[in-house]
Amino acid sequence: PTAVVDWNGDGLADRIGVRPHGGGLYFEWIINLTTATNGGGAFTTGDADVVTSHGATNHFVLGAYDLDGTGTVSLVVNVNPASSFTSWKANNDWPAAGFGPGGVDGLMGDLNNDGYGDRVVVIENAGIYTWNGDYSTSNSFGDGSSDLISTTFFEAGDKGLLADIVSLGAYPGYAEWVADFGLSGSDTNRTADLEYGGMGDGMDNLLEYALGGNPTNDDAAAIMPTTPGVVESGGTNYLVYIYRRRADATLRELGYGISYKFNLVSDPSWTAVGTLFEVGYGPIDSQFDSVTNNLPDIYSDEAFFTVEITE
Numbered sequence: 001p002t003a004v005v006d007w008n009g010d011g012l013a014d015r016i017g018v019r020p021h022g023g024g025l026y027f028e029w030i031i032n033l034t035t036a037t038n039g040g041g042a043f044t045t046g047d048a049d050v051v052t053s054h055g056a057t058n059h060f061v062l063g064a065y066d067l068d069g070t071g072t073v074s075l076v077v078n079v080n081p082a083s084s085f086t087s088w089k090a091n092n093d094w095p096a097a098g099f100g101p102g103g104v105d106g107l108m109g110d111l112n113n114d115g116y117g118d119r120v121v122v123i124e125n126a127g128i129y130t131w132n133g134d135y136s137t138s139n140s141f142g143d144g145s146s147d148l149i150s151t152t153f154f155e156a157g158d159k160g161l162l163a164d165i166v167s168l169g170a171y172p173g174y175a176e177w178v179a180d181f182g183l184s185g186s187d188t189n190r191t192a193d194l195e196y197g198g199m200g201d202g203m204d205n206l207l208e209y210a211l212g213g214n215p216t217n218d219d220a221a222a223i224m225p226t227t228p229g230v231v232e233s234g235g236t237n238y239l240v241y242i243y244r245r246r247a248d249a250t251l252r253e254l255g256y257g258i259s260y261k262f263n264l265v266s267d268p269s270w271t272a273v274g275t276l277f278e279v280g281y282g283p284i285d286s287q288f289d290s291v292t293n294n295l296p297d298i299y300s301d302e303a304f305f306t307v308e309i310t311e
Contacts, residue, residue, distance in 0.1 A: 172252075173252050173253070174190070174206070174209055174252075174311065175188075177209050178205065178209075178215070181214065181215055181216055183205075183215065183216075187215075188205070189205065190204065190205050190206040190209075190311075191204050191205070191206070192204060192205050192215070193205070194215055194216055195215075195216070195217065195218045196218070201218040201219070201220040202220055203220050203223075203224070206309055206311065207307075207309060208223075210244075210245075210246065210249075210254055210256065210309040211223045211224070211225075211243070211244045211288075211307075212244055212246070212287065212288050223244055225241060225242060225243035225244075225305065225307050226241075226242050226243075227239070227240065227241055227242075227305065228240050228242065230297065231294065233294075236296050236297070236298070237296070237297040237301075238294035238295060238296055238297065239294070239295045239296075239297055239302070239303050240292065240293070240294055241258060241277075241292075241293045241295065241305040242290055242291065242292050242293070243256070243258070243290075243291050243293075243307045244284065244288050244289070244290060244291070245281065245288065245289050245290075245291045246287065246288060246289075247283070247286070247287055247288060247289050248287075253311060254309065254310070254311055255308075255309065255310035255311070256275070256291070256307060256308070256309060257272060257273065257274035257275055257307070257308050257310075258272075258273060258274070258275075258277065258293055258305055258306065258307055258308065259271055259272045259273065259305070259306050259308055260273065260295060260303045260304060260305050260306075261303065261304045262299065262300040262302065262303055262304070264304055270306060272308060275293075277293040277294055277295050278291060278292070278293050279292050279293065279294045280292050293305075
């Protein structure tokens with residue numbers, strides 16, 4: 001989202017600019033608010049106000065615009081099937097029954113692509129506005145699975161605009177990931193292991209995708225799961241196994257779990273236990289978590305682990 005305050009000093013916010021996001025799911029547009037007026041009437045634009053408009057059918061833009069610090073105007077922009085600008089409108093005084101108690105402003109959008117409008121609520125808190133939106137269920141007000149739980153975008157009374165692009169396309173996944181690395185043909189196969197002229201680094205594309213690797217470089221040592229050894233807790237020793245997991249694994253429909261063997265020769269197959277021995281996780285960065293699994297040594301004083309990825 002881009003918040004823009006009065007560029008030309010005439011007391012009005014002038015334009016919104018939104019850049020495309022990875023995966024091609026979002027579009028870019030710029031619009032000049034040169035004739036905006038307060039009081040709940042519709043904003044008016046000239047023919048030249050829409051500078052660019054790209055994207056796909058059924059994309060739309062949502063915004064909240066505070067003209068003079070006394071109220072909020074809501075802006076809705078629609079894009080027609082030809083991917084061109086069609087209409088936009090603004091009204092003051094969203095009904096409280098529809099969007100929450102006094103002091104709460106609301107935005108609407110189909111965030112989870114189920115055909116129904118989902119609510120995004122904007123709340124003033126000590127002069128700072130935050131917003132909550134749940135991408136997983138309709139008519140929801142935010143929970144732990146939300147993409148954006150709390151984002152400051154302007155001070156109370158500021159002239160500014162929050163513009164959010166909502167795409168009805170699929171969440172970026174494996175196809176977008178291989179495209180980002182310029183792969184094509186059979187190189188995009190999930191079982192492909194491309195390094196060293198096809199000899200590979202021991203990690204196929206699906207594993208690289210799930211753990212955050214580069215399918216064209218040998219980075220296995222940096223992202224492979226680790227076995228730091230044994231820890232003791234409550235009188236029991238545990239064999240520790242740690243792997244990387246995408247923070248948005250649920251949205252990408254990726255499943256992670258572990259399997260183990262006690263003897264690589266005599267054990268006939270791997271025993272899959274999923275997340276049974278997961279004891280915690282923490283962020284590595286904004287995209288990946290580190291997941292810790294503890295297997296009690298009451299089963300054996302040594303074990304061999306592997307991480308299983310499902311999609």
